[in-house]
Amino acid sequence: MLAVAACAPASRPSTGTPSPAEATYPPEGRFVEVGGHRVHYVEKGSGPALVLIHGASGNLRDWTFDAVDRLSGRYRVIAFDRPGLGFTPRIDNDGASIREQAALLSAAALRLGAERPVVLGHSYGGAVALAWAVDHPERVSALVLVSAASQRWDGGLPFFYRLTSGPLGAVANPAISALAGEDRVQQAIAGVFAPQPVPPGYAEHIGADLALRPESLRENALQRAGLKAEIAAIVPRYPQLDLPVELLRGDADTTVGLQIHSVPTSRQIPGARLTVLPGIGHAAQHAAAPQMDAAIDRAAARAGLR
Template identity: 35%
Template structure:
């Protein structure tokens, strides 16, 4: 969700982003007054801003419940009753995103809805002992769902969460009713945010950079990121009022965001060979004004590789379609949750918008 660049002009974005990062670090770093007497532990900066950020993260009450998996407490928001729908958020955000957009409230009138904070996001920790690839995260999601006694869920993924959803389906760990993929990233490509995040994801270097970001600068960076991921729509007032910026810009989630961004192409590369073999209903939704992912390189291509999948292209909408297109998302979920659902062998259905434009 928090890209450092867009799909356009990748090289220029890298140079511009690097310059901005340099300014950020020099503006927030305090000039040394005395020699450092003790050498800090690499990867564990103890600056006052980092300590305050962690205290702020811990002070916000979790809106859901925790499931413990191998001493890792995974935060889940569970609402409603009925057949299960699982929501997996994108990069830079958290399970509360689905509360703020209204999707959980809407679905909970007829389904049991489970929104899960992926490792390092929201109120779930991110132990350094593991490399949290999309496959590793999918395995954790499987164990969380097993602990919650969830059987045959429909999995809805947004942005980076679509990779976890696809890994869960490809791994065959549990039977799924189907997948609803929103604004997803499915194939590796040249991206400025991936290039920049590789440096910020490095232990020590990334920790030091995050520790030097003061709260005011964090809010500024977040506001810029919000405008980019929502455009061409405006940032919704409810999002501005309720989204936990202090958690999103805290050291734990910032580390998770940069690590996920840096491994995005690797995750997509490892999964792409599994797409033609998927044997479950898949609904793909995307906005045609998405400034974060290229819909032709991603959603259209995926639709062409998954037999029987459906593709709906939403005119004029950006990356955060779960705020502006609750109706179409609702209908896609209901379509797969209906008795019998959409058969994987059903003829491919293109969106009306795509048909009008003469595209698949």
């Protein structure tokens, strides 16, 4: 268990020379220390605390593209970089589990004075949000799960993740990092947003090169490799959750399917409410921003925060 350590947030990391990606996309926020581990975060606004957790292969810039500014008019918004991604260092060499990440981020929120925030997770971040609620129910008021991974699924680990998480990753990851072209990056981003277009300016803002750092490629792959078993371990505890839960899911999401994930999860969590978005893909936090904001407001109201 990670213990909270007193440490004033810093303006930028203090270790090593920044990589080209880090120099181009420097930290946007500050740092808080939890048990000797630094966590990068952006905070803005006032009102009920709202924590935003990004998905795989991403960082908190997904939220600072527009959500942080938009929501800060009525919430105290805190967006975190998950361990090993963005500017939060990895926890260890084995890939941080969703429960380890939940322990770290919930302690960081507590350190920042957000004792019982509304916690929103997108995609992989939704699994972290669920682990937060399962393991630390006293530190969360409500959940908003956007395109969230929440159930086991058929199929094995894709080759790319087997390669980048395995022994050959020591050679492959630097090569992938060096050879990944702009076209491939743009295609990957477009695939996440499909069938919707990528919003103007998003690709330039997100800092995809941060995810292509060799160490981030490996951490992301290790996290992805452990996800199915980690979710399976917390699913039996969903019926015990006693808090407002809002699920938001596009029915055109081919990355984390509606019927595999959100439908059974909405039935397993008492009182959970599922909103299905016709024609919306995986990036519902952008493609259906008004609906996401409404789900946040409903969760906050149900928790007695608004």
